[in-house]
Amino acid sequence: MDADFDAIVVGAGPAGSVAAYSLAVAGLNVLMIERGTAPGSKNVTGGRLYAHALERVIPGFAGEAPLERLVTRETITFLTDESAVSVDVASDKLLKTPSYTVLRAEFDAWLAARAEAAGATLVTSIRADEPILEGGKVVGVRCGEDSMGASVVIAADGANSLIAQKAGLRRELDPSEMATGVKCVLELPRGVIEERFNLDEGGGAAHLYVGECTKGMPGGGFLYTNKESLSIGLVVQAAALARSPHRLVDLVEDFRLHPRLGALVKDGRLVEYSAHLIPEAGLAGMASPVADGLLVVGDAAGLVLNTGYTLRGMDFAMASGAAAAEAVIEAAKVGNFSKAGLGSYVDKLNRSFVMRDLRTFKKAPRFLHNKRIYSDYPGLVEDVATHVFAVDGSPRLPLRKVAARAVGAHGGLRQLAKDGWRGMTSL
Amino acid sequence: MTRMSIEERLAADKHVVDEGTPHIVVDVAACATCTPQDCACVKACPAGLFKAQGDTVTFDYAGCLECGTCRIVCFKKAIAWNHPEGGFGVEYRYG
Ligand SMILES: Cc1cc2nc3c(=O)[nH]c(=O)nc-3n(C[C@H](O)[C@H](O)[C@H](O)COP(=O)(O)OP(=O)(O)OC[C@H]3O[C@@H](n4cnc5c(N)ncnc54)[C@H](O)[C@@H]3O)c2cc1C
Ligand code: SF4
Ligand code: SF4
Numbered sequence: 001m002d003a004d005f006d007a008i009v010v011g012a013g014p015a016g017s018v019a020a021y022s023l024a025v026a027g028l029n030v031l032m033i034e035r036g037t038a039p040g041s042k043n044v045t046g047g048r049l050y051a052h053a054l055e056r057v058i059p060g061f062a063g064e065a066p067l068e069r070l071v072t073r074e075t076i077t078f079l080t081d082e083s084a085v086s087v088d089v090a091s092d093k094l095l096k097t098p099s100y101t102v103l104r105a106e107f108d109a110w111l112a113a114r115a116e117a118a119g120a121t122l123v124t125s126i127r128a129d130e131p132i133l134e135g136g137k138v139v140g141v142r143c144g145e146d147s148m149g150a151s152v153v154i155a156a157d158g159a160n161s162l163i164a165q166k167a168g169l170r171r172e173l174d175p176s177e178m179a180t181g182v183k184c185v186l187e188l189p190r191g192v193i194e195e196r197f198n199l200d201e202g203g204g205a206a207h208l209y210v211g212e213c214t215k216g217m218p219g220g221g222f223l224y225t226n227k228e229s230l231s232i233g234l235v236v237q238a239a240a241l242a243r244s245p246h247r248l249v250d251l252v253e254d255f256r257l258h259p260r261l262g263a264l265v266k267d268g269r270l271v272e273y274s275a276h277l278i279p280e281a282g283l284a285g286m287a288s289p290v291a292d293g294l295l296v297v298g299d300a301a302g303l304v305l306n307t308g309y310t311l312r313g314m315d316f317a318m319a320s321g322a323a324a325a326e327a328v329i330e331a332a333k334v335g336n337f338s339k340a341g342l343g344s345y346v347d348k349l350n351r352s353f354v355m356r357d358l359r360t361f362k363k364a365p366r367f368l369h370n371k372r373i374y375s376d377y378p379g380l381v382e383d384v385a386t387h388v389f390a391v392d393g394s395p396r397l398p399l400r401k402v403a404a405r406a407v408g409a410h411g412g413l414r415q416l417a418k419d420g421w422r423g424m425t426s427l
Numbered sequence: 428m429t430r431m432s433i434e435e436r437l438a439a440d441k442h443v444v445d446e447g448t449p450h451i452v453v454d455v456a457a458c459a460t461c462t463p464q465d466c467a468c469v470k471a472c473p474a475g476l477f478k479a480q481g482d483t484v485t486f487d488y489a490g491c492l493e494c495g496t497c498r499i500v501c502f503k504k505a506i507a508w509n510h511p512e513g514g515f516g517v518e519y520r521y522g
């Protein structure tokens with residue numbers, strides 16, 4: 001088959017658009033294929049974009065990209081059925097490593113338009129059906145009746161990557177390695193958001209919740225402020241959901257209606273309800289990202305890091321898209337698009353934060369499967385905190401006794417010490 | 428604030444349903460051997476499209492959010508799953 005393009009990128013999410021942008025800037029002839037009517041129309045994130053990865057590709061991007069709010073407050077909350085105990089961080093130090101809340105329909109459309117402006121061709125409303133193989137090498141993609149050839153195909157088709165799977169690079173997804181994310185977008189006036197969340201103009205809040213919201217299942221809740229809406233939702237491990245007595249559709253409403261969230265989300269009008277899978281196994285879930293004529297980037301390669309207190313996929317997607325583009329540019333110089341010719345992609349990933357962070361936190365996924373984190377420990381924190389503040393004239397216990405009693409009621413000191421140690425060595 | 432049914436929530440979304448071609452096909456013979464109340468698909472589908480009704484599980488692909496959860500959780504691997512044809516399906520306006 002003839003190569004109509006130097007590269008075909010399947011999927012115009014952050015991974016695909018950054019790859020297409022970088023290839024186009026280098027003068028390569030790139031086609032980007034997106035199944036949605038517009039880039040972003042199929043995509044969901046929590047979401048917060050850690051800016052560093054895109055800053056490297058498009059310096060000063062924050063000045064032109066459709067970003068929602070600069071995150072200026074971070075809150076982690078342990079939630080039980082009636083209580084919330086939070087750690088709230090507001091500090092100018094957060095601004096040294098900026099992160100922004102984003103809504104993907106607008107953001108992805110902007111990023112893909114940047115790739116187009118650099119010279120990439122974008123087609124939308126087209127589903128890529130399968131990679132075309134010749135002699136074991138990927139030489140293009142088939143979309144319905146049409147076949148398109150390219151020297152290299154970049155699979156940037158997200159968590160449900162059928163392209164990587166059909167090329168044999170990714171095994172069937174295991175529900176214990178995936179989480180389902182569900183999100184509600186609630187519309188609220190700008191001023192109300194800033195007042196409720198105690199924000200300066202344009203500032204944003206990022207809230208994570210652990211405990212009751214997932215009924216003790218691995219996962220958590222999130223609440224992000226956008227300009228004129230809130231993004232609120234849950235991320236729950238798919239395997240746990242499958243065996244749970246609860247239905248995810250109910251848990252999402254329970255969370256939105258949780259008494260401790262009421263004051264924050266009150267009067268927010270639901271304008272969208274969305275869901276998406278998240279590959280959560282870190283390194284262990286990683287597909288081989290290279291084959292003859294094919295590179296896999298972003299969620300399609302399983303490049304997501306969940307440490308429990310941060311969930312990062314977009315910066316990994318962008319950095320892997322950029323690394324894949326660099327590898328293709330080098331391969332094009334010598335005209336070698338074989339697995340070996342494209343192999344520098346893996347070296348680049350290994351040297352970048354992508355693989356470094358996945359390696360650093362390689363024990364995190366297993367640690368985070370520990371149910372006690374979601375069922376016992378939020379209750380422990382609640383017991384201590386609510387007791388400390390409860391004054392009714394009855395004799396008070398000293399803090400050490402309060403703590404000892406709470407620990408005893410929630411698994412015991414030995415278990416806590418063990419889990420604490422595992423946490424220290426995994427996160 | 429009042430609890431919203433899943434139907435009310437899905438009504439907030441824009442869907443362009445491909446009436447002719449379902450992108451998800453469930454093997455009903457396999458479902459017949461499942462206990463509806465315990466089924467993974469009923470628990471995990473964020474759009475509530477798998478419903479335990481009496482002693483069967485029913486499914487309707489209209490309203491699908493295209494997450495792919497059913498495909499990976501189904502106990503019997505009884506789901507043939509694809510993305511909808513280009514241009515069809517859910518269309519997020521916020522995302
Ligand atoms: C609820 C939730 C919360 C999250 N929170 C955060 C967060 O706060 N911060 C963070 O960094 N990450 C977060 N993530 C993860 C992050 O959203 C993803 O890691 C990121 O979107 C991955 O980007 P991608 O480009 O690899 O894939 P995607 O964004 O999924 O893009 C894939 C693209 O490919 C297209 N496509 C797929 N198949 C085909 C095909 N066959 N033909 C044509 N087009 C196709 C899709 O339509 C889509 O546009 C969250 C995810 C979820 C679900
Ligand atoms: S788990 Fe699978 S086989 Fe069982 S009812 Fe659900 S879809 Fe059917
Ligand atoms: S893809 Fe997701 S929303 Fe659609 S039927 Fe399957 S689980 Fe439900």
